[in-house]
Amino acid sequence: xxxxxxxxxxxxxxxxxxxxxxxxxxxxxxxxxxxxxxxxxxxxxxxxxxxxxxxxxxxxxxxxxxxxxxxxxxxxxxxxxxxxxxxxxxxxxxxxxxxxxxxxxxxxxxxxxxxxxxxx
Amino acid sequence: xxxxxxxxxxxxxxxxxxxxxxxxxxxxxxxxxxxxxxxxxxxxxxxxxxxxxxxxxxxxxxxxxxxxxxxxxxxxxxxxxxxxxxxxxxxxxxxxxxxxxxxxxxxxxxxxxxxxxxxxxxxxxxxxxxxxxxxxxxxxxxxxxxxxxxxxxxxxxxxxxxxxxxxxxxxxxxxxxxxxxxxxxxxxxxxxxxxxxxxxxxxxxxxxxxxxxxxxxxxxxxxxxxxxxxxxxxxxxxxxxxx
Numbered sequence: 001x002x003x004x005x006x007x008x009x010x011x012x013x014x015x016x017x018x019x020x021x022x023x024x025x026x027x028x029x030x031x032x033x034x035x036x037x038x039x040x041x042x043x044x045x046x047x048x049x050x051x052x053x054x055x056x057x058x059x060x061x062x063x064x065x066x067x068x069x070x071x072x073x074x075x076x077x078x079x080x081x082x083x084x085x086x087x088x089x090x091x092x093x094x095x096x097x098x099x100x101x102x103x104x105x106x107x108x109x110x111x112x113x114x115x116x117x118x119x120x
Numbered sequence: 121x122x123x124x125x126x127x128x129x130x131x132x133x134x135x136x137x138x139x140x141x142x143x144x145x146x147x148x149x150x151x152x153x154x155x156x157x158x159x160x161x162x163x164x165x166x167x168x169x170x171x172x173x174x175x176x177x178x179x180x181x182x183x184x185x186x187x188x189x190x191x192x193x194x195x196x197x198x199x200x201x202x203x204x205x206x207x208x209x210x211x212x213x214x215x216x217x218x219x220x221x222x223x224x225x226x227x228x229x230x231x232x233x234x235x236x237x238x239x240x241x242x243x244x245x246x247x248x249x250x251x252x253x254x255x256x257x258x259x260x261x262x263x264x265x266x267x268x269x270x271x272x273x274x275x276x277x278x279x280x281x282x283x284x285x286x287x288x289x290x291x292x293x294x295x296x297x298x299x300x301x302x303x304x305x306x307x308x309x310x311x312x313x314x315x316x317x318x319x320x321x322x323x324x325x326x327x328x329x330x331x332x333x334x335x336x337x338x339x340x341x342x343x344x345x346x347x348x349x350x351x352x353x354x355x356x357x358x359x360x361x362x363x
Binding site: 007008009010012014015018082085086087090094 | 185186187188276278324325326327328331332338340341344345347348351
């Protein structure tokens with residue numbers, strides 16, 4: 001069977017929305033166990049947790065957190081879009097909804113970054 | 121005379137490669153015209169499929185520059201870039217018999233598997249069902265009923281590429297038209313078929329089927345509607361309120 005390296009059918013906003021939703025879900029699935037493990041340090045090793053929290057004040061860690069919040073937003077708002085797609089009557093504004101989910105994720109992550117920079 | 125470079129996929133499922141042909145450029149010509157010229161004047165062994173040439177039969181679906189299209193209604197000017205080269209291949213997601221001809225058996229088997237054949241609610245001795253053209257069910261059926269089974273949506277679907285068992289957009293679109301057809305008996309069997317492992321819940325809503333449908337149908341909307349109807353049916357059954 002012939003494979004098309006350019007895959008022009010994937011130059012479609014809704015295909016990108018699918019990919020972002022899938023990748024953000026996988027990244028969050030990898031992140032959550034780590035997140036809970038760090039939280040567990042509060043009970044088992046408070047000094048290690050304190051050291052870790054100081055490490056999160058570094059600017060490049062803040063940028064990493066920005067990315068995480070963006071992924072969380074993308075998965076949350078993208079998930080709402082898909083639930084609306086499957087539960088509500090059909091709308092021809094599918095691309096608008098996908099763009100809106102992306103915009104809300106970006107705004108949420110940016111607000112988080114401003115807050116993190118201002119309040120530490 | 122100006123020519124167009126046409127790269128045509130030659131071979132079978134096991135092995136295929138592109139062969140290059142030069143075809144005279146015309147003021148008005150379709151991609152099917154290019155393939156026909158090659159077969160008539162350059163290489164009569166080229167295999168391809170067509171019938172009506174006017175966008176009604178759905179037999180001339182091919183990949184053109186990597187995108188599924190009905191070639192009889194695809195003007196060369198629409199797909200010809202500055203390089204004056206067009207790549208033509210067999211439809212994706214279906215086994216290649218030879219050159220540009222694919223085996224549509226799987227496609228139609230799935231069409232039947234979703235309950236796509238007619239299940240009459242009346243016999244020949246009973247009067248025909250009266251259908252209001254303005255009823256909500258009929259209007260929903262109308263939106264899905266014009267499918268010509270060209271396989272373009274099936275070839276554009278990445279879910280079919282990843283899961284060969286998935287029924288695909290055309291079969292599910294057919295199921296949705298029957299669910300809304302008052303002449304169809306035992307609609308629950310259709311809902312049961314489309315809610316199985318190969319059914320509508322596999323759809324990832326990428327909506328390439330709707331983007332590429334040459335008849336501008338919306339299989340994505342049909343599949344989303346099937347999901348809603350299956351969900352409502354399951355809830356009804358759960359509370360002992362089935363139809």
